[in-house]
Amino acid sequence: MSPAIKLLIIDDNEEILISLNRYLSIKQYDVVSVNNGLDALKLLEVSADSFDLVITDLVMPNISGVAITAIIKKQYPKIPVIAITGYGEQPEALAREVHADVVMDKPFKLNILGDNILKLLNIR
Numbered sequence: 001m002s003p004a005i006k007l008l009i010i011d012d013n014e015e016i017l018i019s020l021n022r023y024l025s026i027k028q029y030d031v032v033s034v035n036n037g038l039d040a041l042k043l044l045e046v047s048a049d050s051f052d053l054v055i056t057d058l059v060m061p062n063i064s065g066v067a068i069t070a071i072i073k074k075q076y077p078k079i080p081v082i083a084i085t086g087y088g089e090q091p092e093a094l095a096r097e098v099h100a101d102v103v104m105d106k107p108f109k110l111n112i113l114g115d116n117i118l119k120l121l122n123i124r
């Protein structure tokens, strides 16, 4: 896969961040991971064009994944967003309201995440 496809992963749970980073790096993606929304927004502000897709947790302190999704869809509408949540239906509904492209409930199988990424990037 070249040039490398660049993914931004946002989750306040370090274990999830590490596991997603490991899986997606093995899949040859260029992965940038941050554990909070503020750092994510700063990265997007300076280099939104360099990211091909964002994966964000929904429930996080300070800036939620719902807010991040809303901001991305408004300011960087070409970047697909996969929202992941472990907290039941309300954040999931909110994520759909702000037009996350895919919403996944935790726990999910990593290969399903992999498939969703390929679909959103139109890769076979």
Ligand SMILES: [Mg+2]
Binding pocket: 011, 012, 013, 057, 058, 059, 060
């Ligand atoms: Mg969380």
